[in-house]
Amino acid sequence: MIKKERVRIQTKRKIAKDTIEMVLENKYISSIAIPGQFIHIYVDGHTLRRPISIANVDQDANTLTILFKQLGSGTEQLACSPEGTILDVLGPSGNGFQMDTGNSTILLIGGGIGVPPLYYLGKSLIEKGMKIISILGFQSSEYVFYEREFQELGENLIVTNDGSYGEKGFVTDVVHTIDHIDCYYSCGPIQMLQAVTQSLPTTRGYISLEERMGCGVGACFACVVPSKKESGYRKICKDGPVFNAEEVKL
Amino acid sequence: MDLSVEMPGLHLKNPIMPASGCFGFGREYSQFYDLSLLGAVIMKAATREERYGNPTPRVAETHAGMLNAIGLQNPGVENVITNEVPFLAKYNTSIIANIAGSTLEEYEFVARAFNDSPNVDALELNISCPNVKEGGIQFGTDPAMAARVTEVVKRASNLPVYVKLSPNISDIVSMAKAVESAGADGLSMINTLTGMQIHLPTGKPLLANSTGGLSGQAIKPIAIRMIYEVKQKVNIPIIGMGGISTAEDVLEFLLAGASAVAVGTANFQNPFICAELIEALPSTLNKYGFNSLQDTIGKGIAI
Numbered sequence: 001m002i003k004k005e006r007v008r009i010q011t012k013r014k015i016a017k018d019t020i021e022m023v024l025e026n027k028y029i030s031s032i033a034i035p036g037q038f039i040h041i042y043v044d045g046h047t048l049r050r051p052i053s054i055a056n057v058d059q060d061a062n063t064l065t066i067l068f069k070q071l072g073s074g075t076e077q078l079a080c081s082p083e084g085t086i087l088d089v090l091g092p093s094g095n096g097f098q099m100d101t102g103n104s105t106i107l108l109i110g111g112g113i114g115v116p117p118l119y120y121l122g123k124s125l126i127e128k129g130m131k132i133i134s135i136l137g138f139q140s141s142e143y144v145f146y147e148r149e150f151q152e153l154g155e156n157l158i159v160t161n162d163g164s165y166g167e168k169g170f171v172t173d174v175v176h177t178i179d180h181i182d183c184y185y186s187c188g189p190i191q192m193l194q195a196v197t198q199s200l201p202t203t204r205g206y207i208s209l210e211e212r213m214g215c216g217v218g219a220c221f222a223c224v225v226p227s228k229k230e231s232g233y234r235k236i237c238k239d240g241p242v243f244n245a246e247e248v249k250l
Numbered sequence: 251m252d253l254s255v256e257m258p259g260l261h262l263k264n265p266i267m268p269a270s271g272c273f274g275f276g277r278e279y280s281q282f283y284d285l286s287l288l289g290a291v292i293m294k295a296a297t298r299e300e301r302y303g304n305p306t307p308r309v310a311e312t313h314a315g316m317l318n319a320i321g322l323q324n325p326g327v328e329n330v331i332t333n334e335v336p337f338l339a340k341y342n343t344s345i346i347a348n349i350a351g352s353t354l355e356e357y358e359f360v361a362r363a364f365n366d367s368p369n370v371d372a373l374e375l376n377i378s379c380p381n382v383k384e385g386g387i388q389f390g391t392d393p394a395m396a397a398r399v400t401e402v403v404k405r406a407s408n409l410p411v412y413v414k415l416s417p418n419i420s421d422i423v424s425m426a427k428a429v430e431s432a433g434a435d436g437l438s439m440i441n442t443l444t445g446m447q448i449h450l451p452t453g454k455p456l457l458a459n460s461t462g463g464l465s466g467q468a469i470k471p472i473a474i475r476m477i478y479e480v481k482q483k484v485n486i487p488i489i490g491m492g493g494i495s496t497a498e499d500v501l502e503f504l505l506a507g508a509s510a511v512a513v514g515t516a517n518f519q520n521p522f523i524c525a526e527l528i529e530a531l532p533s534t535l536n537k538y539g540f541n542s543l544q545d546t547i548g549k550g551i552a553i
Contacts, residue, residue, distance in 0.1 A: 048316055212308070212309050214316070217281075218277075220271065226302075232300065
C-alpha cells in the first residue's frame with residue numbers, strides 16, 4: 001500500500017556524469033518494496049512529484065537506494081539536498097516485476113537511467129537461485145555506473161553508443177551473442193524497449209516504462225500506454241510501471 | 251464550527267470537494283483517507299462512449315502549476331454508472347457527475363443516463379475542456395451555444411446542473427448570465443487556461459497535444475477575479491476552483507463569492523490535501539473573525 005512517508009537522505013554520491021545515487025532511510029518503504037516499484041518524491045516549490053525507481057533495498061538497515069539523472073530543475077534541486085534532509089515521499093508505488101520461478105537463466109537489459117531497477121531485481125532473482133546475465137547500455141564511458149555491482153550478479157556486458165567503453169553500439173547489437181535465456185527483463189528509453197521486444201519476439205519478457213506522471217496513484221490518466229490485448233490504455237503508475245512485453249504497444 | 255453549505259441538490263457537510271479529472275472516481279484516494287470526510291466528490295468527465303484520450307506526454311510542470319492534455323479519457327457513461335458510482339455511493343458524501351460531449355445529442359444522452367441512475371446528486375456540465383478537438387470548448391466560448399447546451403441538459407435531467415465555465419474568454423460575466431438564463435442551477439469556475447510549453451531538447455511543444463490546460467497556484471488570481479465579477483451579476487451559487495492548496499485559499503474563494511470549492515492539482519502534490527483543508531478550515535475562518543462558513547460567502551465584494 002502506498003503511504004506518504006518521511007524519508008531521510010542517509011548518503012549521497014555522484015556515481016557518473018549527471019547521475020546521483022542516494023541511500024534513503026525509511027522503515028515502511030524498505031520493508032515492503034519489491035523490485036520494479038518506484039517512489040514519488042516531493043521537491044520543494046515544484047507542483048509535481050518526481051517518480052524515481054527503487055534501485056536497491058536493505059531491509060536490515062531500513063534503507064532503499066535510488067539513482068537519478070539531473071535533467072531539470074526538480075532533479076537538480078533534489079541532487080543538491082544535503083545528507084540528513086527529510087524528503088516527503090509517496091511509496092512504494094506501482095506494480096513491480098513478476099519474478100520468474102525455477103532455475104531459469106535471466107537476461108537483464110538496461111539502458112541509461114533505466115538500469116537502476118534491474119539491480120534490485122537481479123539481486124532478488126539471484127536469491128531465488130537463478131542465473132543472471134546483464135547487458136547495460138550507456139551513451140558513453142562517463143555515464144557508465146554499477147558495472148561492478150552487475151558483475152557480481154553474473155556475466156555482464158557494457159555497451160556504449162560511441163564505443164568509448166565496452167562494445168560500441170546498442171544493447172540490441174549484442175543480444176544475439178547470448179546463447180540461451182528463459183526470460184528477459186528490460187528498462188530504458190522507449191526506443192530501446194521497442195528494439196529489445198522486437199529482437200526477442202519469442203522470449204518471455206517484462207518491460208518497465210517511464211512517462212511524465214501527474215498524481216502517480218492512477219487517478220489522473222496522465223501516464224498511459226496503449227494496451228495490446230484489450231482496447232484502451234493501461235496506467236503506467238498504477239498498472240505498471242512493469243508490463244508483460246506482450247501487454248502494451250510501444 | 252458549522253461548515254455546512256446548502257446548494258441546489260447538494261447538502262454539503264463542508265465546502266471541500268475534489269475537482270473533476272484530478273481524483274478519478276475516488277478509488278485511488280480512498281486508500282489515503284475516508285472519502286466520507288468530503289463535502290462532495292466531482293467525478294471525472296463521462297462521455298457517451300469510452301474515450302481513449304490524447305497521446306502522451308499528457309502533462310508538463312510549469313512554474314506554480316502544470317499543463318495537462320488528457321483528452322477526456324473515460325470508460326463511457328454506462329461503465330461509470332455501473333462500476334464507479336456504486337463505489338462512491340458507499341461513502342457518506344455527495345456525488346457530482348461531470349458530463350462532456352462533442353454534440354448536443356451526446357450531452358443529452360449522458361445527462362439522461364445519470365438522471366436515470368441512483369446516487370448522483372448533481373451534474374457538472376463540462377463545456378470548457380480545452381483538450382479535445384471537437385465539442386467541449388466550442389460550447390464554452392460562445393454564450394449562445396452555452397445557453398443552448400444548458401437548456402438541453404436541463405430538459406434531459408431533473409438533477410441540478412452546475413455549468414463549468416471556461417476562463418478562455420474575455421467576458422466571463424456574459425457567459426455566466428447566458429447559462430443562468432438558460433436554467434443553470436449553479437456555476438463551477440474556473441476550468442483550466444490554455445497554455446503551451448516548448449521542450450528545449452527537441453525544440454517542439456512538450457505535450458503531444460501541443461496545447462494543454464494550465465492549472466495550479468498560478469491561475470488562482472484569475473479564478474478569484476472571475477468569481478468576484480460573476481457573483482455580483484448572477485443569483486446562482488458558485489463552486490470555485492483554480493489553484494487552491496491552503497485553507498487561506500479556500501477563504502479567499504469564499505470571500506470572492508464561491509459557496510463551495512473544488513481542489514484539483516493540489517491532490518497530485520499531497521493526496522491528503524482535501525482532508526487537511528477540511529480540518530484546517532475552522533481555525534482559519536476563526537483567525538479572520540468568522541464564526542460560520544455562511545458568513546464568509548461573497549463578503550469580500552466591495553460595494
